[in-house]
Amino acid sequence: MQKYLKAFYPIVFAACLILSSAGCQIAPLMGTPVVSEGLKDGVYEGEYRKGINKAVVKVIIADGRIAEVELVKHTASCIGKKANEIIPQRIVEQQSTQVDAISGATNSSRVIMNAVQKAIEKAYK
Secondary structure: OHHHHHHHHHHHHHHHHHHHHHOOOOOOOOOOEOOOOOOOOEEEEEEEEEOOEEEEEEEEEEOOEEEEEEEEEEEOOOOHHHHHHHHHHHHHHHOEOOOOOOOOOHHHHHHHHHHHHHHHHHHOO
């Protein structure tokens, strides 16, 4: 029995390494500064997922600008939750979906930025 357990441990260890590295990939940045021309006022929803992080947002466009970003849902670790208030605020202030990420919550920050970008893309259609 111990012989089998000794052979089993390396397999479990390797599987854990593979699974943990798959969830740690950082989301690519999709966003850019917002161009007012062609942007239609309204409320738009966006969603983006990378690894264990997922964000659902509502973006209010008024007068060709991002007026408000509401984080409807954000699945993240407790560290990733640090991005919940700061990233939407930065997006509105800078009128861009490419803002500085929160240290330690890079993937969560980028997932929120990309969800907002997806919503804004709908406002151009």
